[in-house]
Each structure stands twice: as C-alpha cells, then as structure tokens.
Amino acid sequence: MSAKHYVATVGELQPGGKRIVEAGGKSVGVYNIDGVYYALRNLCPHQGAGLCEGVTSAYVTSSGPGDFAYTCEGEIVRCPWHQWEFDIKTGQMVVDPRMRTLTYDVSVEKYEVSVDQEARIYVHLPA
Amino acid sequence: MESTAIAADARKRRTKPAIIDCDIHIPSVKEEMLAYLPRHYREQIDTFGMRLPSQGAMYLNGAKGGRMQEQQFPNDGKTSSILEHFRREHLDKYNIAHAILTGIGDYGINTTPDPDYAAALCRASNDYGIDHFVSQDPRVKSSIMIPKQDPLLAAQEIDRVGDHPGLVQVIVSNGAEKPYGNRFYYPIYEACVRHNLPFAVHVSMEGIGINHPPTGAGHVNHYIEYRMARTQIMMAHLASMIFEGVFVRFPELKFVMIEAGMLWVAPYMWRMDQDWKALRSQTPWVSEPPSEYVRRHVRFTSQPLELPPDNAMFEPMMNAIFADTNLLFASDYPHWDFDSPLKAFPKMSAERRERIFYANAAELYGLPSPAGQEASE
Numbered sequence: 001m002s003a004k005h006y007v008a009t010v011g012e013l014q015p016g017g018k019r020i021v022e023a024g025g026k027s028v029g030v031y032n033i034d035g036v037y038y039a040l041r042n043l044c045p046h047q048g049a050g051l052c053e054g055v056t057s058a059y060v061t062s063s064g065p066g067d068f069a070y071t072c073e074g075e076i077v078r079c080p081w082h083q084w085e086f087d088i089k090t091g092q093m094v095v096d097p098r099m100r101t102l103t104y105d106v107s108v109e110k111y112e113v114s115v116d117q118e119a120r121i122y123v124h125l126p127a
Numbered sequence: 128m129e130s131t132a133i134a135a136d137a138r139k140r141r142t143k144p145a146i147i148d149c150d151i152h153i154p155s156v157k158e159e160m161l162a163y164l165p166r167h168y169r170e171q172i173d174t175f176g177m178r179l180p181s182q183g184a185m186y187l188n189g190a191k192g193g194r195m196q197e198q199q200f201p202n203d204g205k206t207s208s209i210l211e212h213f214r215r216e217h218l219d220k221y222n223i224a225h226a227i228l229t230g231i232g233d234y235g236i237n238t239t240p241d242p243d244y245a246a247a248l249c250r251a252s253n254d255y256g257i258d259h260f261v262s263q264d265p266r267v268k269s270s271i272m273i274p275k276q277d278p279l280l281a282a283q284e285i286d287r288v289g290d291h292p293g294l295v296q297v298i299v300s301n302g303a304e305k306p307y308g309n310r311f312y313y314p315i316y317e318a319c320v321r322h323n324l325p326f327a328v329h330v331s332m333e334g335i336g337i338n339h340p341p342t343g344a345g346h347v348n349h350y351i352e353y354r355m356a357r358t359q360i361m362m363a364h365l366a367s368m369i370f371e372g373v374f375v376r377f378p379e380l381k382f383v384m385i386e387a388g389m390l391w392v393a394p395y396m397w398r399m400d401q402d403w404k405a406l407r408s409q410t411p412w413v414s415e416p417p418s419e420y421v422r423r424h425v426r427f428t429s430q431p432l433e434l435p436p437d438n439a440m441f442e443p444m445m446n447a448i449f450a451d452t453n454l455l456f457a458s459d460y461p462h463w464d465f466d467s468p469l470k471a472f473p474k475m476s477a478e479r480r481e482r483i484f485y486a487n488a489a490e491l492y493g494l495p496s497p498a499g500q501e502a503s504e
C-alpha cells in the first residue's frame with residue numbers, strides 16, 4: 001500500500017526542473033529528467049541536509065589531468081552541505097553506492113473532467 | 128678454533144631472519160668520488176670548494192656527525208675500508224640480505240641553482256657508487272641521484288644508469304622547488320617507468336639552497352621543529368602526486384616516502400578520502416578514493432618509528448596504513464636515530480614481520496627471496 005501525494009501539473013515541472021513538496025510529513029524532491037520523473041527523499045544520508053536543495057548538475061569525468069568531460073547532464077544532485085554527489089535516478093552516492101537516500105515512485109495522471117485540464121504528477125510514499 | 132667460531136657465527140646468522148633494510152647512509156670518500164668528475168668541476172672545487180648549500184649550516188643534528196657515536200668509520204681515504212666496516216657493523220651483524228643505500232654523496236646536490244653542476248655531481252656519485260659499493264658486495268643496492276633542478280637532465284641520468292641491476296630506485300630530497308606531483312617532473316617519471324624504477328623522496332634539504340622553506344609559514348628555528356616540518360612537506364608531496372594525477376598518467380609508477388614517518392599516513396588518507404567525496408569533480412581524473420592510490424602506488428619506510436603511547440593502538444594503526452603491503456623496514460644506519468632491526472618494533476606476527484622486513488621491499492625492488500633461508504630451516 002502506498003499513499004499518493006500531489007506534486008504539480010506537468011506544465012509546472014518541465015525537463016530540467018525540480019519541485020520540493022511535503023508528502024506525508026516528509027520532504028520530497030521531484031525531478032523531471034528528459035520527460036521522466038524521479039522522486040528522492042529530501043534528506044542527505046550523510047549528515048541530514050536537505051539534499052534536493054543542492055545544485056542539479058552533471059557528472060564530470062576525465063581522461064587525464066586537465067581534461068574535464070561532462071556526462072549524465074541534469075542527473076546529479078550535489079548536497080548543499082558537503083557537496084557529495086548523488087544519482088537522482090537511483091538515490092545513490094556516485095562514488096559510494098551503498099550511501100543512498102530513498103527514492104519514490106512517480107505517476108502522471110489525467111482525469112477527463114474537462115478537456116483542457118492538465119495531467120497531474122503524483123509521488124507515491126509507502127503508507 | 129677459528130673455523131668453529133666462524134661456523135657457529137654462520138649458524139647464528141642463519142637463525143636470524145633475513146632483512147631488507149631500506150634506508151642506509153654510508154659515507155663516501157670525497158677524493159675517490161671527485162675523481163669521477165670532469166676536469167672543469169674538479170678544478171673549480173680545488174679552487175672554490177664544493178659550493179653546495181648544506182643543512183648543517185642552518186640546523187643542528189641529533190649527534191656529532193649525525194651518527195651513532197660508536198660508528199667511527201675508518202679514515203684511511205679508502206672506500207673499501209668503509210665498506211668493510213659497514214659489512215661487519217651492519218650487514219653481517221643483523222643478517223641484512225639487501226641494503227638499499229639511499230643516495231651516495233650529498234643531498235646538497237639537490238639544492239644548488241646550477242643544474243649542470245648538479246648533473247655532473249650526480250653522474251660522479253652514481254658511478255662512484257656503482258664501482259665502490261654496489262659492485263663490491265651483492266647485498267648492497269643503491270639509489271640513482273638525479274639533478275631534480277632540471278628534469279630533462281635528470282631523465283638523461285636515469286637513462287644512462289637506470290638498467291644497472293644494483294641501482295633499484297631514483298632518489299631526490301624532500302626539500303623541493305615544486306611539489307613532486309607537478310608536471311614539471313614528468314620527464315623524471317617517464318624515465319622511471321622506462322626503467323621500471325620507483326621514485327623515492329628522502330627527507331633532507333628542506334629550506335636549503337633553492338628549496339622552499341621547510342614550512343609554508345617560513346623557516347623554523349630548532350632541529351626538532353625542522354624534523355616535524357619534514358612530515359608536512361612529505362604530506363604535500365603525497366597529495367600533489369595523487370591529485371595532480373601522476374598515478375593516472377603513470378600507472379606503473381611507485382612512489383617511496385623515506386624517513387618521513389608512517390602512522391600519519393592513516394589519518395591523512397582518511398582526510399583525503401573524505402575531501403575527495405566532496406571535491407572529486409574538481410580533479411575528476413582522480414577516479415578512485417585517494418587511499419586506493421596510496422595502497423597501489425605508495426610505499427613508506429618505518430624509521431624513525433613513531434610508536435603510539437598505548438601499545439594496543441599499534442596493531443590497528445599498522446592495519447590502517449596497509450603495513451602488510453606498503454611498509455618497508457628501514458634502520459637509517461648509521462644515523463643517531465637508528466632503529467635496531469631486532470629491537471625497534473613491538474611484537475608482531477611472524478607473517479607481518481616477514482612482510483615489513485623483507486617481502487614488501489623484495490616485491491618493490493624486484494629482489495630475490497632470502498637465499499638459503501628456506502634451506503636452513
């Protein structure tokens with residue numbers, strides 16, 4: 001069983017965007033990465049910062065000193081406190097995947113109440 | 128009578144486990160060494176002296192001559208007499224299977240602003256070392272002195288003598304003009320890799336001549352402060368090697384930290400790992416935790432052994448510094464802060480002892496396992 005919490009309309013959460021909402025007493029960050037929605041508990045497993053308040057960024061790799069290559073654009077959140085990087089899609093710390101924050105399911109729902117009503121995004125928390 | 132005594136002595140020696148001692152300083156005979164210099168520099172030295180800055184001109188040492196006071200080397204102008212003394216007083220006494228001389232001559236070579244002179248002195252020191260020490264006793268190995276002032280000249284010297292089987296590493300002073308991770312030094316590391324030689328840094332010459340002051344806060348006053356400052360500099364070199372990406376550029380390179388301590392490596396690695404979690408994206412070529420580069424690429428010698436006040440801390444700290452793979456025993460013979468191969472370490476398991484006193488160094492330097500040891504058991 002899970003409880004469903006309203007996040008935003010699809011129009012309000014564009015690709016590259018993020019919303020932080022209260023859901024069942026928890027703070028949750030919901031991200032739109034290239035049209036797919038991901039939800040993370042807004043709590044850093046390190047020392048408890050609001051993880052999703054951090055900068056959304058890319059993963060930087062390198063072929064050697066002085067080289068910087070960007071991958072996974074928009075898929076990384078850097079904790080606002082100690083700057084640890086987490087994969088938004090999995091909630092896992094990039095360099096230590098055992099360190100993780102909770103992730104939640106997200107659904108998009110549309111009710112045919114009126115034709116121009118926008119689809120709505122929901123996050124599902126375990127009840 | 129005499130042959131019985133010799134046999135008894137040999138038996139006694141065999142029962143002592145063989146040791147590789149990774150930090151040895153035997154004096155050289157200046158006249159015999161200078162004979163290897165070209166005329167130009169010999170004449171200069173005759174006229175003006177060595178013109179090398181020295182540590183002794185700025186700092187005290189721990190004892191007269193820096194040595195254990197009973198270690199009076201023969202003074203007959205012959206290197207062979209010095210070697211004889213060394214054999215008796217150290218190699219035979221402690222069953223040293225291999226002694227790694229950490230430089231021949233004077234680290235002052237690493238302090239002069241004249242790179243050509245430094246290169247000439249290095250060539251002379253290395254050739255003198257080969258002829259008078261390394262070739263005279265198969266137990267004696269040595270380190271290649273290089274003019275670190277000029278990495279291209281340094282690489283030439285490594286190419287010149289780097290394949291000699293008695294020369295097992297390249298060595299420079301801890302005192303430096305730039306941290307050793309700087310790409311200025313790449314030609315040296317390229318040459319090390321070409322000849323499969325570790326790059327060793329030995330504490331010395333911090334703040335002397337062209338080298339930067341022994342702390343970032345400037346010069347220190349007393350010899351004991353100076354000794355503390357050396358560790359800081361080695362720490363800076365270690366972080367520099369890792370974060371400048373030397374081990375990424377040169378995946379085969381080994382880095383040996385000599386006489387700068389060992390237990391500090393543990394909290395220092397923890398600190399680097401912790402910071403790397405936050406700052407990784409600024410040096411993304413460092414793709415693994417810094418401690419992993421230490422484990423794979425860095426070795427450190429034991430002397431002067433820093434023992435925790437509570438012996439219960441010893442084993443955990445040894446585990447924390449990967450002692451079973453990364454720690455090398457060193458006595459620093461004949462210096463006053465010598466660690467006795469028999470007495471310096473607290474009790475350890477036989478396996479751990481064997482790693483630290485032999486196997487780790489044998490693997491690093493490609494030295495054979497102790498001859499005859501298994502046979503005698």
Ligand code: FES
Pocket residue numbers: 044045046047048049079080081082083084
């Ligand atoms: S609280 Fe998030 S990295 Fe420390």
